[in-house]
Amino acid sequence: MGILKKLVALRPKNELKVVGTSQTNQNSKIDYNTEGYETSKSCQGREYTLKTSLETIYQKFENDSKIDISNQERLKQPYTTELKGKTTALLNKNEEKETLEKEVQTYENEIEKLHQDTINVRRNPNEYGLNVDKKSTAKFWIGLLFLLPLSAYILIFYISTSYSAFFRTFDPSTSLFQGMFYPKALSKAYTDGLLELGFVLFIPFVFFALGYLIHMFQENKGLINVFKIIALFVITFLFDSILAYLIDEKLYNLNKTFDSPEFSVAIAFQSVGFWLIIFAGFVSYIVWGLVFDFVMKEHADRDKIQSFITDKLEEIVNKEKRIIKIKNGIKNIQDGISVLEKRIAELQNIVDGFILPIRNYKLLSAQYLQGWQKYIDAELRIGVNEKNILQETCRGLYEKHIKSLELDVDDYQNKVYTKTL
Amino acid sequence: MQKTKITVELKSHFLRLYQIALSDENFSHLEMQLLYKFAEERGVSNLELDKILTNPVGETTIPESLEKRIAYLYDLALMIWADNVVTIDEENTLKKYIQKFNFLDENVDELCEYLLESAKQEKSKQTILNELNE
Numbered sequence: 001m002g003i004l005k006k007l008v009a010l011r012p013k014n015e016l017k018v019v020g021t022s023q024t025n026q027n028s029k030i031d032y033n034t035e036g037y038e039t040s041k042s043c044q045g046r047e048y049t050l051k052t053s054l055e056t057i058y059q060k061f062e063n064d065s066k067i068d069i070s071n072q073e074r075l076k077q078p079y080t081t082e083l084k085g086k087t088t089a090l091l092n093k094n095e096e097k098e099t100l101e102k103e104v105q106t107y108e109n110e111i112e113k114l115h116q117d118t119i120n121v122r123r124n125p126n127e128y129g130l131n132v133d134k135k136s137t138a139k140f141w142i143g144l145l146f147l148l149p150l151s152a153y154i155l156i157f158y159i160s161t162s163y164s165a166f167f168r169t170f171d172p173s174t175s176l177f178q179g180m181f182y183p184k185a186l187s188k189a190y191t192d193g194l195l196e197l198g199f200v201l202f203i204p205f206v207f208f209a210l211g212y213l214i215h216m217f218q219e220n221k222g223l224i225n226v227f228k229i230i231a232l233f234v235i236t237f238l239f240d241s242i243l244a245y246l247i248d249e250k251l252y253n254l255n256k257t258f259d260s261p262e263f264s265v266a267i268a269f270q271s272v273g274f275w276l277i278i279f280a281g282f283v284s285y286i287v288w289g290l291v292f293d294f295v296m297k298e299h300a301d302r303d304k305i306q307s308f309i310t311d312k313l314e315e316i317v318n319k320e321k322r323i324i325k326i327k328n329g330i331k332n333i334q335d336g337i338s339v340l341e342k343r344i345a346e347l348q349n350i351v352d353g354f355i356l357p358i359r360n361y362k363l364l365s366a367q368y369l370q371g372w373q374k375y376i377d378a379e380l381r382i383g384v385n386e387k388n389i390l391q392e393t394c395r396g397l398y399e400k401h402i403k404s405l406e407l408d409v410d411d412y413q414n415k416v417y418t419k420t421l
Numbered sequence: 422m423q424k425t426k427i428t429v430e431l432k433s434h435f436l437r438l439y440q441i442a443l444s445d446e447n448f449s450h451l452e453m454q455l456l457y458k459f460a461e462e463r464g465v466s467n468l469e470l471d472k473i474l475t476n477p478v479g480e481t482t483i484p485e486s487l488e489k490r491i492a493y494l495y496d497l498a499l500m501i502w503a504d505n506v507v508t509i510d511e512e513n514t515l516k517k518y519i520q521k522f523n524f525l526d527e528n529v530d531e532l533c534e535y536l537l538e539s540a541k542q543e544k545s546k547q548t549i550l551n552e553l554n555e
Binding site: 003004010011084 | 440443448474490491497523524525528531532535549552553554555
């Protein structure tokens with residue numbers, strides 16, 4: 001036979017363990033009944049003595065309950081169990097709270113770092129993987145400062161040059177400079193007609209567009225782009241040369257004598273005016289293109305930093321939202337903790353205090369009264385009326401006593417005395 | 422999980438397990454996990470288990486068959502070992518239940534020791550039940 005098999009013999013079903021409470025109750029019933037009877041006998045059932053006796057047995061009952069530790073433990077068992085359960089729940093809640101608080105701390109640190117990043121990125125963009133010039137903002141504004149007057153200059157130059165080249169009739173007093181620059185170009189073009197005005201107004205934009213295209217082609221690397229750029233320069237140069245040639249030809253024809261040869265490319269190449277027009281136009285056009293390219297590049301750098309900062313700010317906002325959510329969670333947990341702590345304190349006070357099984361007292365005191373009245377009924381020798389009055393008085397006294405303990409209305413089993421400081 | 426009807430007997434069992442887990446003043450997460458594992462084995466959902474534990478009112482009963490008594494007591498022993506520590510309180514609580522399960526007083530200590538030893542060796546419940554029928 002296995003060990004276990006030997007150990008598992010059961011008690012016969014009818015042999016229950018004696019709990020002992022019914023026996024004790026029985027004894028106490030006899031005791032209190034007899035005590036009531038005996039005391040009543042010794043004082044002739046007097047009501048004043050009953051009052052004192054009831055108070056005494058209540059005190060005795062209370063004291064007995066206090067020192068009956070095992071019974072106290074039994075009575076406190078539900079509270080002790082609840083206390084343990086609540087304490088565990090509190091520990092869990094605290095742990096949960098700590099985890100969330102740590103999470104908040106991590107988010108806050110991250111936000112702090114992001115804030116630092118948004119500040120530092122302007123100083124050291126390379127640290128953040130941004131291949132940009134940190135002084136891009138200043139360079140951008142300086143570049144723009146040059147670009148705007150240059151644009152105005154190119155606008156004026158080409159309006160006046162193109163008007164001079166295509167529409168103007170020169171007279172002998174026209175000097176080289178006046179041939180190139182004609183202050184009344186716009187108003188004259190306007191008087192000549194709308195088409196003339198449109199022509200001179202929009203021709204500078206051909207040069208702006210050419211400059212813009214050079215910038216665009218420069219952004220992409222490759223041999224084809226280099227050829228495209230060279231082609232654009234050549235075209236612009238040719239266009240400028242044609243303008244210069246036309247103006248120079250007009251000036252030449254004015255001063256021409258019979259001996260002079262016909263105006264040709266060779267003559268133009270030797271003319272100072274021709275080259276001056278080319279340089280005043282073409283070179284300034286190249287300068288404009290370079291500055292424009294430079295400004296665009298700085299602007300792109302500024303854009304990179306700006307978008308980096310915007311990204312980081314967005315990230316900060318998201319993290320802050322998350323923090324608010326977690327903090328709400330923490331608040332809820334904190335509320336839960338407060339409720340638990342309150343209940344734990346209550347339970348602890350109950351466990352530290354003592355519990356009076358007051359219903360039992362009602363039973364005992366009733367038995368006592370029963371014994372008391374039994375004597376009056378059976379042995380006290382007084383008249384029937386007096387006997388009735390005395391019984392009534394005793395009953396009244398007992399009820400008053402019970403009422404003073406609030407046992408008449410409440411139907412709770414136990415009275416809890418919490419620990420007080 | 423298949424929903425099973427929770428009998429008073431099963432409810433009593435979980436309350437006893439909870440009591441054992443609490444008896445060392447420290448309800449560790451290992452004990453908590455084991456409690457939920459036992460619940461799962463018997464087709465009781467976490468929600469239902471929580472309900473039983475938070476509302477422990479009503480009568481409690483002990484199982485009828487010998488096998489079930491031993492199986493339930495072995496669960497208690499496993500619960501005691503869940504946190505790898507056996508306290509006097511836990512041992513006493515187990516002894517109390519052995520008595521309540523109507524085993525002979527003279528066997529209580531030995532049976533308690535046997536169950537705890539088996540739990541320490543992590544024997545399966547089936548092994549214990551087989552030993553019962555040897």
